[in-house]
Amino acid sequence: MRLVRSMALAGALLTMAATTAVAATRIDFFFPVPVDGALAKEMQNLVARFNQENPDIEVTAAYTGTYDETDIKTRAAIKAGKPPAVALMSANFITQYHIDDLVDPFDPLVRAEGKTPEDFMGEFWPALSGNARVDGKIYGVPFQNSTPLLYYNAEAFTEAGLDPDKPPTTWEEWVEDAKKLTRHEGDKTTRYGIMLPGTYDILGWTISALTLSNGGQYYNPDWGGEIYYDTPSTVGALTFVDDLVHKFKVMPEGTIQTPAMNNAFFGGQVAMIVSSTGSLSFIRQNMKTPFKVAFIPRNVRNAVPIGGASLIIPKGNSQERKQAAWKLIKWLTSPQISGGWSRFTGYFAPVKAAYELPEMKEFLDKNPDAKVALEQLAFAKPWFATYNTVAVRKALEDEVQAMLSGKKTPTEAAKSAQANANALLKPYVDATALNLPK
Secondary structure: OHHHHHHHHHHHHHHHHHHHHHHOEEEEEEEOOOOOOOHHHHHHHHHHHHHHHOOOEEEEEEEOOOHHHHHHHHHHHHHOOOOOOEEEEEHHHHHHHHHOOOEOOOHHHHHHOOOOHHHHHOOEOHHHHHHHEEOOEEOOEEEEEEOEEEEEEHHHHHHOOOOOOOOOOEHHHHHHHHHHHOEEEOOEEEEEEEEOOOOOOHHHHHHHHHHHHOOOOOEOOOOOOOEOOOOHHHHHHHHHHHHHHHHOOOOOOOOOOHHHHHHHHHHOOEEEEEEEHHHHHHHHHHOOOOEEEEOOOEOOOOOEEOEEEEEEOEOOOOHHHHHHHHHHHHHHOOHHHHHHHHHHHOOEOOEHHHHHOHHHHHHHHHOHHHHHHHHHHHHEEOOOOOOOHHHHHHHHHHHHHHHHOOOOOHHHHHHHHHHHHHHHHHHHHHHOOOOOOO
16 A cells, blocks of 8 residues: 555656646747857856756757857747747847847836836946847846957066056057067067957957047947948048058058957967957966956047847747746846856956955956956947948948958048948938938
8 A cells, every 4th residue: 555655646746747847938048159268158057057946947048159140040030930038149239129120128027027127227337228228128138248458468568668557548559569569580570569350240349449439439329320430530440450550560461360369369479459358268268478458548538339248038939938038037137147157258247236246346356357347337338239230330341351451541441331331221211211201
């Protein structure tokens, strides 16, 4: 009799377990890894932890490549009627997703918990709001965020007679330091003073940073149909980059892919590079000589674009999946989880409360270089976001690459980029600003 009861109990437990498994809401989570490092593995670890802590939800995390590749795969999944419940999307793609009606707003989910959207966004750094909200609604929750930084080899500075505690703060100082840091052996340059990344996406981001620091605007942040590629501030930024290569010869000619730039920095073939704060942990792990980080030098003002990614809920998900997605998003952006992700990657934590945690304070005391991007937030602007964002961005990047190879002047590159971008923006312009009442 006891055996029968034991078997019955075991059967009941198995039935309960099976029922629980069936009841679990299954959702997919698309995430990119746009910078170097072991981020993909760590994200899988985080999702496994979430699943363990939340048995009512089963999240399948899918690594989807770069930001641009994640955009393509997310759009394809939505079109196929199988959207992920959550996607970690480049923050500057959210405007396009809203224009295309491919993303759901978070405002109803926020209000259902008794908060206003303003209260919710107030938990994040103010500089992040520009790329999170479109037409007054929240379409992206900030998760991994960045600003571009100047990384420099401290030993090379000392060797060149420069003070490693006094990095260049202006373009003029930047050029002068780069000249001193550039080293030649006969006709061969054995160390360049500076390298800027030429890879798609980060190239446009870097040029937008220089345009902003030159006193300009890269695009109209209030309307997705206007960009400013041929304005004096952008042409001035392009001229500065062109001069680094062809006039001062402190940067090699041609397009420098990000991995090659990183390897040159690690190997001592370049003394200064511009890269994301999201690369900080990767560089810290791989740079064998002392290095430091600093603000992007200014010409007219200190100003940089926000970078990184936000969490979105694509269109086409059931209410049950939306609720599960919202639970995952709140968990990922909690102070503890976002703070841990910041310490692991180098991205700054978007949630202000993360920096009140004892472990975060201890980490910043031991790693003061992690404070620089946070301090640069005071000068951060929204990231380039327009209709047809990727193609419009590449319209400039293609021209900059031609300029870097000596095939076009800065003015020629800017004019061609503007013309190509205007053609790409025309459908949106015609449908909005030029669609006047009869």
